[in-house]
Amino acid sequence: MYKKIDQKDIDFLLTILDKEDVVIGDDINEDYAHDELAGEIKYPEVLVFVHSTEQVSKIMKYAYENNIPVTPRGQGTGLSGASVALYGGIMLCLTKMDKILELDEENLTLTVEPGVLLMTIAQYVEEHDLFYPPDPGEKSAAIGGNINTNAGGMRAVKYGVTRDYVRGLECVLPNGEVINVGGKVVKNSSGYSIKDLVVGSEGQLAIVTKAILKLLPLPKKAISLLIPFPDLALAIDTVPKIIKSKSIPTAIEFMEREAIVGAEEFLGKKFPDNSSNAYLLLKFDGNSTEEIEREYENVAKLCLECGAYDVLIADTDERNESIWSARGAFLEAFKASSEIDECDVVVPRDKVAEFVRFTHDIQPEVGLRIKSFGHAGDGNLHVYPHKDDLDDKTWHERLNKAFDLMFAKARELHGEVSGEHGVGYAKSPYFVESKNETYINLLKGIKSAFDPKNILNPGKLYN
């Protein structure tokens, strides 16, 4: 159905791009055939590195006219295969569009190209005493990918998700036209919000070539509480009580001893405590120690009343750093111990305990180790079935069964298939199953309004 790449197409690309930015055949590194998820290996026919909106526009116009599929790509840190070139064609890599274009302190905005890394943004704005709140674990992700998955991260409890910090976008449509949506304006009630439609669309509607991000003043102080509990159920059941107590921590994470021990081994560093079965990790931020103390004292008391063994307070940068770097290493530590796959469901906050219990309970039935950690405070769980020493066939059978059960449970709890990692192709069957036909047809209708030829990132979400 799609046109295959031939020499004429390569010649065209070389009129726009330097030779080093057009990679074909065996020269394409295997990294570009998958994302961070273990999954299908699919190579694009040609991999191009773009440097400007104009180049993106010209390539899309050509691809559109010639019916060539295009897969936009950032750092490839995704976990659901959204940036894999399922149909070959052109992989359009935006990592070299990595400039910070403008810090506007009077409007509190930062204008960036899509290839700027999250860690670069964090560091840059902090140097100016400003703050970009979304904080996914993967700091080497590019902002373009974060926008395309509406990434969430640790600080969503208090600060919300990527969507809440995207003020405006420059996008290239599938036919090569460039549009601007939103801007530096704080409010907007001028037609359907194309901006909010592109955010979270997994690169299917348009290619983001510039983003205007909303910033906040940097909170002057942060304190973390590490709270050991006798078991996970007790820990997680405490979370809705914290929310109900009207304290809103910046982050509420839950973790089990096994994840901590794994991270200690992986990092070669000791966590402040690993003697309990389960932990809540809370962060509070604000502009003064007193303000934060007032907040966390109530929460600490509440946790002790709910059965916590203790409340360990990390009020130095060093202790904070040691705790949060361990938290950031959980996924890598799991991956180092076994091949894994991931379920990134989100459920209402008061259903987290029930869902996590469910993932524990089904382990004997499905015959897999299933470990989890995640954002208890916002209901977004990261659940990891482990392959261990199973053969591929058994692993996939058991994995499918585990996914079937978990996604069905998430639906029962009024949850959604993905909280922050997106659907891609890997979670597509579960996503489609979670919606009725009318809903999927709406998505297809929207896609068709943007991309009647379905050339931009086909095969994802609902195909």
Added chain:
Amino acid sequence: MYKKIDQKDIDFLLTILDKEDVVIGDDINEDYAHDELAGEIKYPEVLVFVHSTEQVSKIMKYAYENNIPVTPRGQGTGLSGASVALYGGIMLCLTKMDKILELDEENLTLTVEPGVLLMTIAQYVEEHDLFYPPDPGEKSAAIGGNINTNAGGMRAVKYGVTRDYVRGLECVLPNGEVINVGGKVVKNSSGYSIKDLVVGSEGQLAIVTKAILKLLPLPKKAISLLIPFPDLALAIDTVPKIIKSKSIPTAIEFMEREAIVGAEEFLGKKFPDNSSNAYLLLKFDGNSTEEIEREYENVAKLCLECGAYDVLIADTDERNESIWSARGAFLEAFKASSEIDECDVVVPRDKVAEFVRFTHDIQPEVGLRIKSFGHAGDGNLHVYPHKDDLDDKTWHERLNKAFDLMFAKARELHGEVSGEHGVGYAKSPYFVESKNETYINLLKGIKSAFDPKNILNPGKLYN
């Protein structure tokens, strides 16, 4: 093109609704032929009051099959004509779907029907020590209308707009099917965000029949600062400096003496001060007086450095109330003095001064009094050309000229046609002029995915 209502249609409606909920012909009150804006008078052929999602669904299914246009309607407090039945047909009024369905304190959500009034929500959640931040001036608006215009209000500087507080929606599609989008979940990365598309779509894509709203803990304390300046330019030029100083007030409003005097006359109550030409009105909220004081002391100092005469502090509920009730009466006071029309542009915060100056400067050229007040802190201006004693023809000629100039200026400053009141039919020509054909075609394509027969609220935005 659309089918006209006949007795058979009325008979059908009477199988679903009680007699008192189906109003036809001369029995339709003139209020339902326009909104709060002085504009065209257009009656629906039949006005119905619905009580349930099921009724909405049945009526839409019937209308869809019979090609009858439907205009959803809440309190009719809009200012751009979005809820006026331009093509006759059925006006579907949701004011009797006015129940608060659930307060969920563990998930911090409030589930409501669309006809619940803003003031009802505010009072209800405050009684539970909770807070629904969006705060448009018109407290008698229904939440459904607020969702459809992505209403903003005074507290957007710190807290954002309606979109930021809509977690989930139940909607009836034009063909009568019911869909749920979002939910109680805090994060979501599961397909294009239909929820965010429906928010702000002015009732053109679906009829909102239920909304799950996000709440926050109620700030324990609020303090307002009334800051007199020698002139408006000096006042407004101070705003980006406040933002740059990394203090984020809850609200930053600007006003001129004339608006204050008008409100005093209208309300028969004295404002704390009316001796200066221009004022900034700031609100700060937080959980303790010390926390708020720390915030506002810097800002007060900054304002004095920028030329303010004084900083008047309102730290009692009574003084706060007297100031903000006057602020809330500006529009009514203008309306009492003359027929007016409105321009609700939003520009980047650092362009507010330039835009307001422009509206002052064009008065002699267009031959109209043009008064403004608005949300200096978020760049959303409410600018009111006054008819005074002009005849209709002259008024409309001059008004068109004023709008042409102002919307052109807004475009030049990278602003948008509407910050919070929507486009409706009244601002439609200016909206269309502000976007290119590609953009408008995207909107039409999206509309077509939801409503291929274009029966739901036709004639708005881009027609």
